[in-house]
Amino acid sequence: MRREASRELKFLTDSMHGKLTRWLRMLGYDTIYYPRADDEIIHKASEERRIVLTSDTELYRRILSKGGQSILLPLSGTEDQLSHIAIHLKNEYGISYDEFLAVKFRLCSLCNGQLQPSSNNRWKCGSCGQEYWVGGHWRNISRTLERVKRLVVGLSKE
Ligand SMILES: [Zn+2]
Numbered sequence: 365m366r367r368e369a370s371r372e373l374k375f376l377t378d379s380m381h382g383k384l385t386r387w388l389r390m391l392g393y394d395t396i397y398y399p400r401a402d403d404e405i406i407h408k409a410s411e412e413r414r415i416v417l418t419s420d421t422e423l424y425r426r427i428l429s430k431g432g433q434s435i436l437l438p439l440s441g442t443e444d445q446l447s448h449i450a451i452h453l454k455n456e457y458g459i460s461y462d463e464f465l466a467v468k469f470r471l472c473s474l475c476n477g478q479l480q481p482s483s484n485n486r487w488k489c490g491s492c493g494q495e496y497w498v499g500g501h502w503r504n505i506s507r508t509l510e511r512v513k514r515l516v517v518g519l520s521k522e
Contacts, residue, residue: 376414392468447515
């Protein structure tokens with residue numbers, strides 16, 4: 365049951381987390397960037413059953429008190445934030461760190477649209493037309509994800 369639910373996980377990020385939004389889409393998670401007032405965020409997240417990612421303690425507490433889901437993130441950078449999310453998803457949904465921290469070529473990191481395979485190891489966004497492929501930038505992406513995995517291992521030992 366938990367495993368099935370994990371595939372449906374969707375996120376909403378607040379105004380402080382634009383960069384994180386693009387990373388989550390790269391990891392295959394439907395994520396909307398929603399830089400609005402707290403009340404609008406709470407409404408949208410409950411309507412679409414999204415987990416709210418925020419660094420705002422008050423917003424976080426309000427969501428939990430209304431029975432919604434939220435993960436409180438540090439403001440110390442994307443790698444730290446991804447490691448917090450990884451630990452949460454493992455504890456709550458049994459998603460392994462390797463499964464979470466792998467690029468999926470499922471969603472466009474720019475617009476959250478669905479990617480379609482086009483030609484050899486290329487994918488194209490059905491909404492905005494952006495193309496994706498495994499290129500020179502790949503090394504940086506892999507390195508970042510490796511660093512996050514090391515952070516997660518460190519944090520989960522605490
Ligand atoms: Zn797109």
